[in-house]
Structure formats: structure tokens, C-alpha cells
Amino acid sequence: MENGAVNEELIQTDVLCIGGGIAGLMAAIRARELGAKVVVAEKCNTLHSGRGRAGNDHFWCYIPEVHGADMELFLKDCLKGPKLKLMQAGTSMSVLRTFLEKSFDIVKLWDSWGIPMKYQGGWEFAGHSFHGDVLTHLKYEGLKQKRVLTEKALEKKAEIMNRVMIFDLLRNEDGVIGAIGIHTREDKVIVLQAKAVILGTGFVDRLYPPSVPGWLASVAGSLTLTGDGRAMTYRAGGELVGPEIPRRHVGPRYFARYGQATWVGVLRDTHGKPIGPYVTKPDKRYGDMTPEVKGVLLEDYMKSGKGPVYMDCRGISDEDYEYMMHWLVHEGNSSLIDHINEEGIDLRKDPVEFGTYQMVPEGKIWINEKAETSIKGLYAAGDESMGGIGASASYGWIAGEHAATYAKEAPAPKVEKGRAEIEERKGLVGEMCTRKEGPDWKEANIALQQIMQDYAGPVRSETLLKAGLSYLQRLKKKVGSPLYGEVETRRGRFEGFIQWDHDECLSTDVLDGDSEDGDMEIQFGNIQSIEKYRRGSLVTLKSGREFYLTGSNDVNSENRGVIVKDPRFGRVLIGWRAFENITFHDRVNDSGPAFDDFIVPKMLSGVVKTKDGKTHSGRIIYDLDEVYDLEILDGNDGRIEYLIPFRKIKKITPERRYGSIIKLKSGEELELEDSRDIDEDNDGIIVWDSDKEEYIPWREVEEIVFN
Numbered sequence: 001m002e003n004g005a006v007n008e009e010l011i012q013t014d015v016l017c018i019g020g021g022i023a024g025l026m027a028a029i030r031a032r033e034l035g036a037k038v039v040v041a042e043k044c045n046t047l048h049s050g051r052g053r054a055g056n057d058h059f060w061c062y063i064p065e066v067h068g069a070d071m072e073l074f075l076k077d078c079l080k081g082p083k084l085k086l087m088q089a090g091t092s093m094s095v096l097r098t099f100l101e102k103s104f105d106i107v108k109l110w111d112s113w114g115i116p117m118k119y120q121g122g123w124e125f126a127g128h129s130f131h132g133d134v135l136t137h138l139k140y141e142g143l144k145q146k147r148v149l150t151e152k153a154l155e156k157k158a159e160i161m162n163r164v165m166i167f168d169l170l171r172n173e174d175g176v177i178g179a180i181g182i183h184t185r186e187d188k189v190i191v192l193q194a195k196a197v198i199l200g201t202g203f204v205d206r207l208y209p210p211s212v213p214g215w216l217a218s219v220a221g222s223l224t225l226t227g228d229g230r231a232m233t234y235r236a237g238g239e240l241v242g243p244e245i246p247r248r249h250v251g252p253r254y255f256a257r258y259g260q261a262t263w264v265g266v267l268r269d270t271h272g273k274p275i276g277p278y279v280t281k282p283d284k285r286y287g288d289m290t291p292e293v294k295g296v297l298l299e300d301y302m303k304s305g306k307g308p309v310y311m312d313c314r315g316i317s318d319e320d321y322e323y324m325m326h327w328l329v330h331e332g333n334s335s336l337i338d339h340i341n342e343e344g345i346d347l348r349k350d351p352v353e354f355g356t357y358q359m360v361p362e363g364k365i366w367i368n369e370k371a372e373t374s375i376k377g378l379y380a381a382g383d384e385s386m387g388g389i390g391a392s393a394s395y396g397w398i399a400g401e402h403a404a405t406y407a408k409e410a411p412a413p414k415v416e417k418g419r420a421e422i423e424e425r426k427g428l429v430g431e432m433c434t435r436k437e438g439p440d441w442k443e444a445n446i447a448l449q450q451i452m453q454d455y456a457g458p459v460r461s462e463t464l465l466k467a468g469l470s471y472l473q474r475l476k477k478k479v480g481s482p483l484y485g486e487v488e489t490r491r492g493r494f495e496g497f498i499q500w501d502h503d504e505c506l507s508t509d510v511l512d513g514d515s516e517d518g519d520m521e522i523q524f525g526n527i528q529s530i531e532k533y534r535r536g537s538l539v540t541l542k543s544g545r546e547f548y549l550t551g552s553n554d555v556n557s558e559n560r561g562v563i564v565k566d567p568r569f570g571r572v573l574i575g576w577r578a579f580e581n582i583t584f585h586d587r588v589n590d591s592g593p594a595f596d597d598f599i600v601p602k603m604l605s606g607v608v609k610t611k612d613g614k615t616h617s618g619r620i621i622y623d624l625d626e627v628y629d630l631e632i633l634d635g636n637d638g639r640i641e642y643l644i645p646f647r648k649i650k651k652i653t654p655e656r657r658y659g660s661i662i663k664l665k666s667g668e669e670l671e672l673e674d675s676r677d678i679d680e681d682n683d684g685i686i687v688w689d690s691d692k693e694e695y696i697p698w699r700e701v702e703e704i705v706f707n
């Protein structure tokens, strides 16, 4: 990316699936079956991305021959379980019913595609339920599920674009018309125009510091799950449900992969006492439900000094041990198993320390039974709207079906109408990719997680949340770099750091105005130049596009003017009348003044010549007031106001009653007036010549030459 200019690729499709996880791939397969053109944009690679990347082993579903003919009864029983109750908080009952009605079809479909859904020839249910309650989760072999689903999507001729991270939805007044993303391997931004968009972007796994803070990737879910779908929906004006509800998982300490309901053991303290009331010996059917009821218990044990908690599988039969290991592999715990084998750990003899992992928000994007969000043309499925594999697979399918049907009737959208928005986002990408100095994304990531942990952590209050929010806002501002540019005026050119309208000074700040296409908000980082023109301004973006903007004090005569920090003069305040145009420059290596730029102040000294031909040299008190060289002389040349530190001034020559000629050390000469610093209202000069103090009234000063 040269000078922040960003390449662009435009892709048109009927249905865009954002995220190629379980839900996204299922949606793509179904939408293709119904004849829609489908693109899947995946941040990682669909073969190994998302929470289902390494496998899963529990599939929530309703199978009439197992659960009985009354689905309502089954649903009621399901919601007694703490995990499902929490996970599905905010999901409407009609959505839950629609999912359960579809779930068995999906089970059969997966089985037929090569994801084994039966164990030893039958439907095997275990885990996530209390003793005596209905078993809700089908055991299945999910190890290869991502490969099977990817191949199926490709077989159906969905286009999969791996390494494309979508970062914003594009919408018009009716609804969503596409999205914009960045290719993480190639140098380009991708603009996707779509009649319908399905969000299958998964959970939020990276909002809080991971259980091993030194390792960014050490999250139980997946590194790529950063809550993008929820954030995009929120920014596009869509409704979210319960984003504040937190969840804590438990699993092997520092290994950050859970297998919570797959372990066949008992969680015990250091004295061998079970920490929960549910099991006293390994039980392969129900496991230990303690973490699902209160995952934070393990952290409480540590904090209170009671010590670590262990998953203790001792006493397990050989047959049950084989059973557990089989499902641990399918749940994607192969690296843990490799580690256990390498270290010679035998789970039949050695308890494994467990811990509470980081907080993850349980909130969702609101959907109805058709997987429609509150924004027309936008659908959501999977962990974004209803958690777990069973629900992700089933609702992905349902979303694909409805999105394809909608796309058949929907008019072809025109993303070009939202060109300004696209350019704004391209500018941000360009600015971030070319930045060489300042904090990088990892530091921003750590700062964000730290703020979330401390201010929106397990303990929350209005005051904490308010303080946290203000820190987040400051963090967001830091993403911007200072504006730098060259301003042309009727009195010449000025170059330096810029403050627009006495206000905006960062690349992330926004210029407002009305264009032919309606209201516009353009980030300064995207702007190449602004030229005063008639009742407004011509704004040229870095991409070369031009807009004529009016109707706001950013672009018309109500603008308070441009402040330039020009090193020749100090600060220059250019009123709108004097302003002609500005061209912005990238100063990636310059983030503003550093500590060393603030030099130690010196006393003013020099020679004062009086009109009677005498000279007085020594320390100077100027206007009976200014003593140090960092103090400011103020003056106006009729159009532009100068605020000049005395250390930049070589000579001041009073001219008539109204002003003075100021000669600067940089060689520039200015005729300034309109300030008591340089006109007849000046209170005069005191010069210390050795021990002698001389007061010289302003009217007698011929010139002052500073050392």
C-alpha cells in the first residue's frame, strides 16, 4: 500500500455469508441449493476456523424416537439445564421451536454427508444434563466437520473467499446491500454487493484477557472470533439482545480448550473433596455439572486461598476411559491429548488441574423464526444469534433458505450510492496499514481487554462502567494520527500540524457536510485536499473522488478557521476569509512534539535602540509583562493571526501607532497590528543593563533586537 492508496475489488452476489463457520457454511449450502449465487467471506480458512474448527462432540437436537412425540415437553426440559438456559437467554420461544423442529433433519443430513452422528449404530445422548433429567445432547464425531462442510459448500458451487475479514456492513435507507472487508494476505479491500447478507461470525472470544495473557491465541474458542457481527449490526442500527450477560467456561488450566461435558470425572479440591454436589465418582452419562452451574467456583477457590481444583478421573472403568478419550478427540482436544502423552500423564491415575477461563459475553443479534434481524436483508445464525452446534447448523440452514428466497425478489442493490462510506473505510484501512509509528494493534488489543476486565468485569456498577467507557473512548481516539498539511491563503503558504475549525486534529475526526447524495461524514484520514468553493468546499478524497459539500460549519463560512502549527512562526490562525485550500500529507513518522522539543525556557535579552539614538542592552521585560522566550507575541496582518513565541523573533520595529514589523529568525518578515503587544497600547520595555534598570516607553522605541 503506497501512501495509503488502497486497491479495491468489487464482487456482486445474491447472498453473502460472512463467516465460514458451522452456520455460515450451512447457510451457503442451503442458499446454493435454492439457486442463489453465494459468496462466503471467511477471515481465516473454512477448513479450520471458528469454534468448531478442531471438532465438537455434543449436538443439541430433538429426535422424536428418543425424546417422545411431545416436542414442547422436551423444550421445557431443555431449558431447565443451566447451560441451555443461559445460552439461549434472549432467544424467542418461536425461534427455539423452529430450531428443534429442523434439528433432526440436519442430524440425518450431516450423517449422510459423512459426519458420523451415530455411536455404535445408535443415537447416543450424554452430558449437559442433571441426573434424572432428559438428555439433550447427541454425541457425534465432529472432528472432520469443517472439512466435510467446506467440501459440501464447494460441491454446491458456493464461492469461498478465505482470508477476507469483513469489517462493516453497507446499507441504504431500506436495508443492507453488502459489506466491506479487507484481504489479509493480498493488498486490497473487498467490496461485496449482495441482495441478502447472513452473519455467521460466531462468538466474542477476545474481549477479555485470556487465561494465559502472554499468548493471544490461548483462548478456548477461536482467535478470529472478535464479535465483529454484533459490532457491525450495532453500527448499522440493528437490535442486539443481552450483550451484557457474561459466561465463564472451565477447562484444563493454561490449555484453554474445555471439553467441559466430555470429561468423565469429578472436580475435587486438594483434599480430594468434590467441589460440587452432583457426582462423587466418574459418570459417563452425566459428567460433573458443577462448571455449568457455576464456572467461577474454580476461580473463587484460588482467590480464597483454598487452592487449585482438579478434574479427577480416577476410578473410571477402562471402557469409560476409552469412551472419554474418543470424545475428547472429536471435541478437538488433540493437542491436549498429545501433551498428556508426551508428559506421560495417565488420566486414570493423575488428576489434571482445571481453571476458570476468561469472561465471554453471551449476548446476541436479535432474530425472528426466519433468521431475519431487525434490518431488512440482514440475517444472522449460529453463535451470533443462538448458540451451540445443533442450533448453528440448523439455523444456518434456515437462514440460507430465507435469504435465498428473499434474494430472488430483491432488487439489485447499488453499493456505488454509498461510495463516500466505502471511501471513508478504505481511507481508514490505508492509514492503519501504512502507519509505522505509535502503538500497534496488539497494544490496542491488550488495552481494550484490560479496560474490559477492570471496568466491565465480574463486578460492575454505573460508576465503573462510565469510567471504563470514557477510557474506551480515549483508546478509540488514539487510533487516529495528527493531521498535517499545507494551507494556501491570500497571504502565502503555511505548513504544519493542523486543527480544522479550531477543533478536528486527528485522522479519525470527521468532516461533516451535505452533498448531492445526502449527509456525509468523512474521516479526515481519507481526505487529500479541501478547497473553498462558492458557498461550501470541494473535498477530494485520497481515492481521487471529489465531493462538493455545503451546509455545515466544517465546509462553509461559519468555519472558525484553520490553525497551522508552522515551525517558522509558531501557531497561525487562518480565518475562513483568508483560507483558499489545504492539502493533507501523511506524516507517518511524526506523531507530534516529543519531550526534547520542549526546550528549557530562557530569559529574554537583547538590545533596545531608542529614537534619540541611544542603545540599551541586557535582560528585557517586554510590555512590562513578558520575561521568557517561550512567551507569545500576538499580532494580526489583517487576515491571519500569528501567535509567535519570542524565541523565534529576531527584531521588532514599531511602525506608526498601530503595529510593528516583526523580523523572524527564520528570515520571514511580517507587518502585524491589532494587538497591544505591538501597538501604542504596549506598556513599554524594561532593560537591565548590568545593575542599572532602564524603563523605555513604547513611543521611544526605535527597534528591539533579541539575542
Ligand SMILES: Cc1cc2nc3c(=O)[nH]c(=O)nc-3n(C[C@H](O)[C@H](O)[C@H](O)COP(=O)(O)OP(=O)(O)OC[C@H]3O[C@@H](n4cnc5c(N)ncnc54)[C@H](O)[C@@H]3O)c2cc1C
Residues within 6 Å of the ligand: 018, 019, 020, 021, 022, 023, 024, 041, 042, 043, 044, 046, 049, 050, 051, 052, 053, 055, 056, 057, 058, 059, 060, 164, 165, 166, 167, 200, 201, 202, 203, 220, 221, 222, 224, 225, 226, 228, 229, 257, 258, 259, 331, 332, 381, 382, 383, 384, 387, 388, 389, 390, 392
Ligand atoms: C472447545 C469448544 C468445544 C465446544 N463443543 C461444543 C459441543 O460439543 N457442542 C456444542 O453444541 N457446541 C460446542 N461448542 C460451541 C460451538 O463450537 C459453536 O457453538 C459453533 O461452532 C458456532 O458456530 P458458528 O458458525 O456460529 O461460529 P463459528 O463456528 O465459530 O464460526 C464463525 C466464523 O466466522 C469467522 N469470522 C468471524 N468474524 C469474521 C469477519 N469479520 N469476517 C469474516 N469471517 C469472520 C470466523 O473466522 C469463523 O470461521 C464448543 C466450543 C468450543 C470452543
